[in-house]
Amino acid sequence: ADLPQAQDEFLDFNTQIDRSVLPEIIRLAGGANIRLAFVRVQRRPSTDGPPEQSRALARYIEELRGYLTAHGALFHDDHGDPHQPLAVYADGDHLQSSQRIPYTERFARAQAAFFQ
Numbered sequence: 001a002d003l004p005q006a007q008d009e010f011l012d013f014n015t016q017i018d019r020s021v022l023p024e025i026i027r028l029a030g031g032a033n034i035r036l037a038f039v040r041v042q043r044r045p046s047t048d049g050p051p052e053q054s055r056a057l058a059r060y061i062e063e064l065r066g067y068l069t070a071h072g073a074l075f076h077d078d079h080g081d082p083h084q085p086l087a088v089y090a091d092g093d094h095l096q097s098s099q100r101i102p103y104t105e106r107f108a109r110a111q112a113a114f115f116q
Helices: 005-011 013-017 022-031 055-070 097-110
Strands: 037-040 074-077
Touching: 005 013, 005 055, 013 055, 055 074
Parallel strands: 037 074
Antiparallel strands: none
16 A cells, blocks of 8 residues: 555556465465455544545455455455544554544454354
8 A cells, every 4th residue: 555656567466366475374374274355454544434435446455355255364454434534543543542432343243254
């Protein structure tokens, strides 16, 4: 998310996955019968809404989601979550401490099937 727009060439998922440790993480987790969950936290929004993302980043995230779910992992993306306006953030990309339990409860409800 911190890559400048000019570096969108690094957001080619199919090229990057061959350089990644992600396939090995999935292999190791599978061998140990561990289900993996990946959460993309939302970057600090502006007063107008969620942070902008390039088309290349949006495409990369969708390809990542497809790859992870095809390998049995959960992928949850907080980007654009209406429950996470600027008002619930403390500093940087961190939610206020008063928002941690409500966030966790929403996450657990939304992903209940994963925890069964």
